[in-house]
Amino acid sequence: ASLELGPYSHFMQKEIHEQPRAIADTIEALIDDGVFSAELFGDKAADVLAGVEGIQILACGTSYYAGLTARYWIEEIAGLPCTVEIASEYRYRTAVANPKYLIVTISQSGETLDTMEALKYAKSLGHPHTLSICNVPESAIPRASELVYYTRAGAEIGVASTKAFTTQLVALFTLAVTLAKLHGRLDEATEAEHLDALRHLPGSVQHALNLEPQVKAWADRFAPKDHALFLGRGVHYPIAMEGALKLKEISYIHAEAYPAGELKHGPLALVDAQMPVVVIAPNDRLLEKVKSNMQEVRARGGELFVFTDEDSHFGPSEGVHVIRAPRHVGVLSPVVHTIPVQMLAYHVALARGTDVDKPRNLAKSVTVE
Numbered sequence: 001a002s003l004e005l006g007p008y009s010h011f012m013q014k015e016i017h018e019q020p021r022a023i024a025d026t027i028e029a030l031i032d033d034g035v036f037s038a039e040l041f042g043d044k045a046a047d048v049l050a051g052v053e054g055i056q057i058l059a060c061g062t063s064y065y066a067g068l069t070a071r072y073w074i075e076e077i078a079g080l081p082c083t084v085e086i087a088s089e090y091r092y093r094t095a096v097a098n099p100k101y102l103i104v105t106i107s108q109s110g111e112t113l114d115t116m117e118a119l120k121y122a123k124s125l126g127h128p129h130t131l132s133i134c135n136v137p138e139s140a141i142p143r144a145s146e147l148v149y150y151t152r153a154g155a156e157i158g159v160a161s162t163k164a165f166t167t168q169l170v171a172l173f174t175l176a177v178t179l180a181k182l183h184g185r186l187d188e189a190t191e192a193e194h195l196d197a198l199r200h201l202p203g204s205v206q207h208a209l210n211l212e213p214q215v216k217a218w219a220d221r222f223a224p225k226d227h228a229l230f231l232g233r234g235v236h237y238p239i240a241m242e243g244a245l246k247l248k249e250i251s252y253i254h255a256e257a258y259p260a261g262e263l264k265h266g267p268l269a270l271v272d273a274q275m276p277v278v279v280i281a282p283n284d285r286l287l288e289k290v291k292s293n294m295q296e297v298r299a300r301g302g303e304l305f306v307f308t309d310e311d312s313h314f315g316p317s318e319g320v321h322v323i324r325a326p327r328h329v330g331v332l333s334p335v336v337h338t339i340p341v342q343m344l345a346y347h348v349a350l351a352r353g354t355d356v357d358k359p360r361n362l363a364k365s366v367t368v369e
């Protein structure tokens, strides 16, 4: 191991553990100010953000899943319509532009060709307003954008993105709350609540990291498998997608994510005693729905691996393994529930002996088509 790795075996593991710091750095200016303000997104942001009527997010890979998560926040908190599209699809279709929509690109590297081309295409369609959420200062995409919010995850070396994703989530949450404020949808008490939630987030993420020994204990059960299913609902559905992506990227196990309510429309046919089913089941308003989806899996003999919260009153039983994150953290729960799925992918990959930091056939940044 190189000096840079310190006590860690891989950059991915190190970067997973850097998340409390990366998140704290990304929201530092906001926490110092003590208020959500347009200036966090650049000098011209106040007029632009106050004037937009909707949000169109464009991204690839893990950054796309950050966008899908943000859609729930932007519509719920800011009350603005939000659509999210894979950049390589958007750039090649005849899209109908609404110039009142803000184009938001999300990119760790700021150099992904498809995202850059999607941004150019959006501008050519007549979108005047663009915001880049990016981790690399002065890279191509932020340079081509009107507004910028830099995540401060620091250099990410592992090909599978981890700390970039959770810092993108906090940047996008900050965007949702700022939009809410500029559009007259945020009272002072709620603003203080959101600020408080962000302030406590690095601590909650640290508590989730402390679950590593429990997550590691599951890895041996996944290592011999060829397939896995990930389920979530609502704002945690994109986290299930990110968990499935992490597992396939670095362990080469075929993993697919489904919104749990959609089980009965297809994936249930795949469920038998051989199929591990990972469920993101936090103590939110959809928990009862998710529980009945879990019963559908159990009734077909599927083995459940459930990530829930300490306060969900939900325990292990035959064929149901449970790991509890600390207390449900409310609206920022997707950030906390990302941590265990990242650690699961990491430990399954270790158990299978793959090259965790440099998975086959994949590149850190895709600058060609």
Ligand code: G6P
Pocket (backbone or CB within 6 Å): 060, 061, 062, 063, 106, 107, 108, 109, 110, 111, 112, 115, 159, 160, 161, 362, 363, 364, 365, 366
């Ligand atoms: C590659 C990386 C992924 C990343 C995606 C988008 O596929 O392996 O980890 O999510 O590109 O990259 P970006 O830099 O635009 O976020």
